[in-house]
Amino acid sequence: MTNTNRPVKLIAVASVTFAVLAGAACGGSAPAFAPAAESAPAVAAPTATADGPGVLTGIVTFDGTAPKPRPLPMDSDPQCKATEPGGTVSEVLLVGAGNGIQNIFVYVKDGLGDRRYAAPSTPVTLDQKGCRYVPHVFGIQVGQTLLVSNSDPLIHNVHALPANNREFNFGQPAKTPPVERVFQQPEIGLFFKCDVHGWMAAYANVVTHPFFAVTKEDGSFEIKGLPEGRYTLELWHARLGTQTVSVTVTAAVPATVAASFKIPN
Numbered sequence: 001m002t003n004t005n006r007p008v009k010l011i012a013v014a015s016v017t018f019a020v021l022a023g024a025a026c027g028g029s030a031p032a033f034a035p036a037a038e039s040a041p042a043v044a045a046p047t048a049t050a051d052g053p054g055v056l057t058g059i060v061t062f063d064g065t066a067p068k069p070r071p072l073p074m075d076s077d078p079q080c081k082a083t084e085p086g087g088t089v090s091e092v093l094l095v096g097a098g099n100g101i102q103n104i105f106v107y108v109k110d111g112l113g114d115r116r117y118a119a120p121s122t123p124v125t126l127d128q129k130g131c132r133y134v135p136h137v138f139g140i141q142v143g144q145t146l147l148v149s150n151s152d153p154l155i156h157n158v159h160a161l162p163a164n165n166r167e168f169n170f171g172q173p174a175k176t177p178p179v180e181r182v183f184q185q186p187e188i189g190l191f192f193k194c195d196v197h198g199w200m201a202a203y204a205n206v207v208t209h210p211f212f213a214v215t216k217e218d219g220s221f222e223i224k225g226l227p228e229g230r231y232t233l234e235l236w237h238a239r240l241g242t243q244t245v246s247v248t249v250t251a252a253v254p255a256t257v258a259a260s261f262k263i264p265n
Helices: 015-022 078-083
Strands: 054-062 105-110 124-129 132-134 137-141 145-150 156-161 168-172 179-182 187-193 201-207 212-214 220-226 229-237 241-249 255-261
Touching (some): 054 229, 105 137, 105 201, 137 212
Parallel strands (some): 137 201
Antiparallel strands (some): 124 132, 156 168, 187 201, 229 241
């Protein structure tokens, strides 16, 4: 298993822009400002569609006794604490019934050859709700629009720290329109944080095709529309690392995958 590194890239910006962004931290005062989204470059025309006969299902479990989720320390911000009066827990490692692991990103890493797939016109939404990013883990295609929203009654700061894509960092006050972003390069485990609310975290997984899923509360997942063939899947988790699995997909019956993770030494 390997853990995903998240090196930070610095972007030179004009001094007036820097001044606005510096004031856009969570809980501070800042204008409703977000830099414009990067324009999309020309891309090669798609050569395939996601309507193949193959179906892939699976379940990912935790090996051993899972640690209990730790409570999130929201006491530092009364507005955040008010959004979750009963308290909430960290999403770093969520293990459910039957030891199923939630928030594993599963995707086809190899086997599609030179097939190219169009980015969906439907955007992916990342919300800030209850002083958390929702969802915690998500997949998105290269060129697909990401809509970043703020459902909380306070200002938030959205800071993406990619390795292969363009970094962005902006303030998003309450009741302001969603902000659009588009990722231009594949990248697994692209980290989002809030520079003041240190518990806020999300992970985008940017791929070039639609064959991916995020495990549910019971650790299950399903991927549909695959062409028949032999594939390498990668399973990624922010805390537990990665592993790969080989699987053959046919039209006859759904292919099944079973995998397990344990806490790395």
